[in-house]
Amino acid sequence: MNNLDLKEQTKNLCKQLDIVPTKSKGQNFLISQGVLDKIITTADLSKEDVVLEIGPGLGILTEELTKRVGRVVAVELDRKLLGYLKDKFGQVKNLELVEGDVIKLLNYQIVKLLEGKKYKVVANLPYQITSHVLRLLLETDSGPSEMVLMVQKEVGERICATKGEMSVLAVMVQYYSRPEMVAVVGREDFWPVPEVDSAIIKLKTQNSKLKSKEDLFFKFIKVGFNGKRKMLKNNLRNIYSEQKVLAAFWELKIDSRARAEDLGVEEWKRLYQKLVG
Missing domain, CATH: 3.40.50.150 (Vaccinia Virus protein VP39)
Structure with missing residues (x-):
């Protein structure tokens, strides 16, 4: 038809x-x-x-x-x-x-x-x-x-x-x-x-879930995206100290100027595990 x-x-x-x-x-x-x-x-x-x-x-x-x-x-x-x-x-x-x-x-x-x-x-x-x-x-x-x-x-x-x-x-x-x-x-x-x-x-x-609670992971993601176009480290400093955030960025090889939209899912998961545990 x-x-x-x-x-x-x-x-x-x-x-x-x-x-x-x-x-x-x-x-x-x-x-x-x-x-x-x-x-x-x-x-x-x-x-x-x-x-x-x-x-x-x-x-x-x-x-x-x-x-x-x-x-x-x-x-x-x-x-x-x-x-x-x-x-x-x-x-x-x-x-x-x-x-x-x-x-x-x-x-x-x-x-x-x-x-x-x-x-x-x-x-x-x-x-x-x-x-x-x-x-x-x-x-x-x-x-x-x-x-x-x-x-x-x-x-x-x-x-x-x-x-x-x-x-x-x-x-x-x-x-x-x-x-x-x-x-x-x-x-x-x-x-x-x-x-x-x-x-x-x-x-x-796919089954690639984190061991810790996913609702906390997605709350973490929302904090990261809070404030359009803002650098990610500045959003995360609302919860964690700047020293802790920058140390995690350095260890995970994330640019200190990165914005939330620059990270892929695996990077988000590693950053969450590093900061939240």
Whole structure:
């Protein structure tokens, strides 16, 4: 199906269902077959896979997932869309539809549904919940092995940033996973057309956790990033003596003029261990 057909089909479905896409729910529906194919290819799916989909919308991605994997759990917030999906996929045995806010359900109901099995996340995430959902998925002990996500382009670039452009978000995501920017997706590939371009990113989770409490590590990171463009040593002096900070910098070969965005995840971990223990 070409993009024009998908766009008209999407508009007609929304009209039939009396759905007016809302920004608050992140309802910008994908209307590009090529982009859909790219998501599926990137996810590298097999019949052994279990997939969590967040925000299935009108089911364009859901349909492809159910053809390729053993089981799909799809979480939809919009009741009208959920009703449509139940009608559309009523005979599909490997799909479980869940109504609700994924942020509220993720820590207990979704984990219970996945039964502790290894799973992937494949989703076109509503932009306003991207950071929150990522944090929940990455921090939990029952997180996915991989994620293929459609996110706002700017967010994708921040997540995949390298030294010199790091942020709290980049450190958090790269602490738990290896992110990759797969492709940029133009705003014209959605209806209604959003104000920004998107990106497909892939995250492969990794087990490189610190022995001490992670919440303290991320509080340490936030202190480091407090005060945009300020030198890191000046931010850390709010907690530690200048002598201790400079000694740690010297031992770890960190430039005394470095800013928070100049350090990669491994440098942050070593600095944390040196200053906090």
